[in-house]
Amino acid sequence: MHDANDAPDVLVLSEHPLFRRFFYVACFSRDVGAAPVARRILGTDLVIWRAEPDGAVSVALDRCAHRDAPLSRGWIKDCHLVCPYHGWEWDRQGHTQRIPQFPEARHPSKSGLTMVRSDERYGMVWVCLDDDPLVGIPPIPEWGAPGWRTVPEYEFTFECTAMHLLENNFDPGHVAFVHRNTFGNPDRPELTDTEVARTSYGLETSGQVPVESRPGEVGATVRTTVSKLYAPFFGHIAITYPDGLRHVMIKAITPVDDERCNRAQTVLRTDTEEDRPAADILAFDVEVENEDRQLLELLPTPFPLAVHLNAHAQADRNSLAIRRLWSDVVTGRWTPSW
Ligand code: FES
Ligand SMILES: [Fe+2]
Structure with missing residues (x-):
């Protein structure tokens, strides 16, 4: 039980008409x-x-x-x-x-x-779905900007909640394990701390993730990422590689219902089709999405919003900040703006 001003222990989207206002x-x-x-x-x-x-x-x-x-x-x-x-x-x-x-x-x-x-x-x-949207469409500043190209990907359906998918997309700790057959390495799981800050639109978090490869290439490198979460479920994840290449993943997550979600992903890059064909990026991301999907579809619903329902370690700072953000959204303690 919880009192009226407190967030529920679990998040069931259909119980909160507010989510219809995004x-x-x-x-x-x-x-x-x-x-x-x-x-x-x-x-x-x-x-x-x-x-x-x-x-x-x-x-x-x-x-x-x-x-x-x-x-x-x-x-x-x-x-x-x-x-x-x-x-x-x-x-x-x-x-x-x-x-x-x-x-x-x-x-x-x-x-x-x-x-x-x-x-x-x-x-x-x-x-x-509501006549009175809380906020508009999130911005994608790289779209059409000089020096950037666009690689539209696919719509993917996940048999998991929008919250589980969003949390996963902001979770550096899973990469070494869930993606061990693509760009992760379970022998190199160590991370450096992420910075997480509440912003007017949601959260901004930055950090570094060691990876074994990048689309169409082999060879260990490191992703320096600045990830923005526009409440409730829109991710703008900007990666910079050591050679200067920038790779933005737009993760537009749509709650289909209380148990499923869709993600329309678009990639924006500072290189050219000759440097790295879009087909390589698509092939890589499809494999990666399937790895996430196979794991996420094993998780129980509903989504555990209350911090006490799970164990959290030092790598979970993003995840904790995200849960607090959604708690503040459903209780009306915080409203995004952009
Ligand atoms: S016209 Fe009869 S159901 Fe649509
Ligand atoms: Fe993943």
Whole structure:
């Protein structure tokens, strides 16, 4: 038990409507083409479509007001989204345009779609389920900046909570072990302390992690990282290697429901395609993600928020700061801004 002002022992996202007030990545922009697509965020099913091939995206609840059919199983015709059950049609604002059985009849007042706030930025479709977002879309300053190139990766689904994945992405201690077959080495697990600071947007943590390789290369090196967590689940992880190469991992983690999450990852680098082909970076990251996934999917839910529920050692400073941050978010003691 806990009193009203205290954080719960475990974090179950559906118990906190506040999480609906953040923008999350629904999918990559490139995945919304000629047909509507389905995604789920915080247990809410959504349909995402483009009324015109190069037009803006629209997002609505994935349920027809007529007989509850999933609109994501429909199609686009004459710039309208068409329901697959009885063929009702809506424009990109969700206004009913046609009920084909009696086209001249008046449209019932509840026939329109329930639209959801959305935007496209950084090659991704962002969605906020609430009409009153707490903060906007997190910044990615390297995007389109001179000297930087972009390597969009994949959407990965993890059968674990968004909290477990985010914590993992900010956890230097697991690299030597979970990634022992790629870039980690269990014989070199020692770390130096990380610096962790609360910021206006979340947390910033920096430190060094010894690694055995980097994408497409072999040979031990060290990652000097500055990792930013934009509350609640967006990671901007900036690595600098000893030769000056910079490698930014954008980890946009989206809670699918209380037990699953998606991550859309994008890499930004200061080298060129000739220096290191995108295919090498993708192959490396897919292997690494699968290593994390296999471990994370073994962990129990719900996520243990209270510090007393686990043992914590010196390598867990990030993790402790993250748990305190989420505790402050759910209790309303702290609100991010950027
Ligand atoms: S259920 Fe959509 S038109 Fe009937
Ligand atoms: Fe990992």
